[in-house]
Amino acid sequence: MENIGLVLEGGGSRGVYTAGVLRYLMERDIYLPYIIGVSAGACNGSSYVSRQMDRNRAVNIDYIDHPDYLSFRNFIKKRQLFGMDFLFDSLPNELEPFDFESFYNAEEEFVVGVTDCMSGEPVFYKRGDYKKDILTVIRASSSLPLVAPVVPFDGRMLMDGGISDPIPIRQSEKDGNRKNVVILTRNRGYSKKPQSFGWYFRKKYRDYPGLLKAMENRHRIYNETLDYIFEEEIKGNVFVISPVERLDVGRIERNKDKLTALYNQGMEDVVKLSESLKEFLS
Numbered sequence: 001m002e003n004i005g006l007v008l009e010g011g012g013s014r015g016v017y018t019a020g021v022l023r024y025l026m027e028r029d030i031y032l033p034y035i036i037g038v039s040a041g042a043c044n045g046s047s048y049v050s051r052q053m054d055r056n057r058a059v060n061i062d063y064i065d066h067p068d069y070l071s072f073r074n075f076i077k078k079r080q081l082f083g084m085d086f087l088f089d090s091l092p093n094e095l096e097p098f099d100f101e102s103f104y105n106a107e108e109e110f111v112v113g114v115t116d117c118m119s120g121e122p123v124f125y126k127r128g129d130y131k132k133d134i135l136t137v138i139r140a141s142s143s144l145p146l147v148a149p150v151v152p153f154d155g156r157m158l159m160d161g162g163i164s165d166p167i168p169i170r171q172s173e174k175d176g177n178r179k180n181v182v183i184l185t186r187n188r189g190y191s192k193k194p195q196s197f198g199w200y201f202r203k204k205y206r207d208y209p210g211l212l213k214a215m216e217n218r219h220r221i222y223n224e225t226l227d228y229i230f231e232e233e234i235k236g237n238v239f240v241i242s243p244v245e246r247l248d249v250g251r252i253e254r255n256k257d258k259l260t261a262l263y264n265q266g267m268e269d270v271v272k273l274s275e276s277l278k279e280f281l282s
Helices: 011-027 040-049 056-061 071-079 084-095 100-105 134-142 169-174 199-204 210-235 256-272 274-281
Strands: 004-008 034-038 109-114 121-123 151-153 156-159 179-183 240-243
Touching: 004 040, 011 040, 011 056, 011 179, 011 256, 034 040, 034 169, 040 056, 040 109, 040 134, 040 199, 056 179, 084 134, 109 134, 109 169, 121 169, 134 151, 134 156, 151 169, 169 179, 179 274, 210 240, 240 274, 256 274
Parallel strands: 004 034, 004 179, 034 109, 179 240
Antiparallel strands: 109 121, 109 156, 151 156
16 A cells, blocks of 8 residues: 555544544554655544554543533633643553554554644644654644644744645645545535634734734635645545435534434444455555
8 A cells, every 4th residue: 555645634523524534444454655644633643653453442432521621610710622731741641541652663654734824834743753742743633723732842932723724635646646545524525614803812812923824714714625635636646535314413512422323323334335445545
C-alpha cells in the first residue's frame, strides 16, 4: 500500500464516527502508511497509529460525562468549554494512557494540521517536526476559538487545524500520495454556510489577524475541498467514507447513546464498503 494516504476530517463530537471506522480497520490489521488529520481527526488518528483499538471509544464516549471533559463549569472557571488539560494531560497520561512507545516506534507517517493565528495559513507537523511533543501539537489542532485557548508551539501561536484546512487531502497529495482514503464526518451533500462574527469575537482575536481571516474564509475552503474530493473520487483517486444515515450528533454532544450509535454507524458503513475498499487499496 505505497503512496496511499488516510485523510481524517475533524468535527468535534462527530469525530466518533471516524473512531468507529478506524476500529474496523484496526480489527483487520489495515494500517495505511500515511495518516493526516486535523482536530478530532488527529486525536483519533493518533490512537490508530499507536494500535490502541478501544482507546478512541473510551475517550470519545466513556468519559464524556466527566465534569472536566465538557461542561459549562469549565467555561466559567477556565474559559474553556472542553477541559483541555483533562483531555491532553489527565486522560493520556493517567486515566486512559496513550501508548507513546508504540506510537513513536510505528512506521507510519503521522501528520497533524494546525492553523497559524498570525498568518491564517495551515501548518503541518510531521514526525520529525513534533518529535516527542505529539500531545501539544494535537492539542493545538483541537483548540477551537472561544472554547479553548491559543497554543504556543514552535515559535507560533496555533489553533484548530480545521479552520484553515478542514480536510487536508492536498497536503497528502503534496507529500506524495497518489491515492487517498478520506473519512468525512458529514453526510454527502453537506455544504458549509458563511459564519458571522460579532464584535466580541473580533475584539478577542484582534491580535491574530490571520485567524480572523481564516475564519471568514472557512466555509469557502471547506466547500471547495469537498468539491475537489468528489471530483477525485470519480477519477478513482479517492475513496470516501462518510455517514450514510442522517447525523444526530453535533459538534458538541454529551448524549452517550447518540455517540455510541454514531460510533457503531462508522463500523457498519465501512463494513458495507469493505470489498470496494480492499479493491481500492490493492
